[in-house]
Amino acid sequence: MKRAELTSYLNDYLQVGLYKDYAPNGLQVEGACEIKTIVTGVTACQALIEKAAELNADALLVHHGFFWKGEPEVLTGMKYRRIKALIDNNINLLGYHLPVDGHPEIGNNAQLGRKLGLTNAEAIEGVAQGLVWQGELAEAESPQAFAGRIHHALGRDPVYFGAEVEQIKRVAWCTGGAQDYIDIAVQAGVDAFISGEMSERTFHSAVEQGIHYFSAGHHATERYGIKALGEHLAEKFGVNHQFIDIDNPV
The missing domain is CATH 3.40.1390.30 (NIF3 (NGG1p interacting factor 3)-like)
Structure with missing residues (x-):
């Protein structure tokens, strides 16, 4: 061509x-x-x-x-x-x-959702140019099990921390350097948020707002x-x- x-x-x-x-x-x-x-x-x-x-x-x-x-x-x-x-x-x-992050079929967020086995995956409307996605697990699981799920899918161990609530069911995510979208995830009412990178402030945001956070790697995601x-x-x-x-x- x-x-x-x-x-x-x-x-x-x-x-x-x-x-x-x-x-x-x-x-x-x-x-x-x-x-x-x-x-x-x-x-x-x-x-x-x-x-x-x-x-x-x-x-x-x-x-x-x-x-x-x-x-x-x-x-x-x-x-x-x-x-x-x-x-x-x-x-x-x-x-x-960003067009490769946000595309509904081949996009990084769509692909990551599939890799992690998340159902009902879709962009959260009206925020961040449609780059923050949400979905859910078929059954709730512990943060340790979810970290294992990420390791199995991406071939690397995520860094994770956050909420006292033990079970994860609903998840939001945005690949790459999207750690500051954690506030959007909190507003969406999910149990966990995944991004590629994290910052020092991300730890405090997750703990104080009661959400599990997983940093899975910019390149890996x-x-x-x-x-x-x-x-x-x-x-x-x-x-x-x-x-x-x-x-x-x-």
């Missing part, structure tokens, strides 16, 4: 116009006109770019791309090396941030949306696709 066709389809499919974001969504670095092989990954780090080059990818599709608000605008150091590698290998870089998006493109357009997981303990 053509680069312009891919970009147009993704912009429409992911409804980029719905989100006020921190970086441009869409084509960020221009490469080959013809797209036959797409590599997906969470972050456009040097290791992922080099792996895409090894696989002769025409496009690298990521959740965390470049040109974030507040970052230096000059092309020097790490930023220069990454962009040079893309240009030298004629690889298109396409980045989609955001692996599945971009992978699902690549699989969707492969099925719809017949392009080759490979998801590359560059491990990140954060």
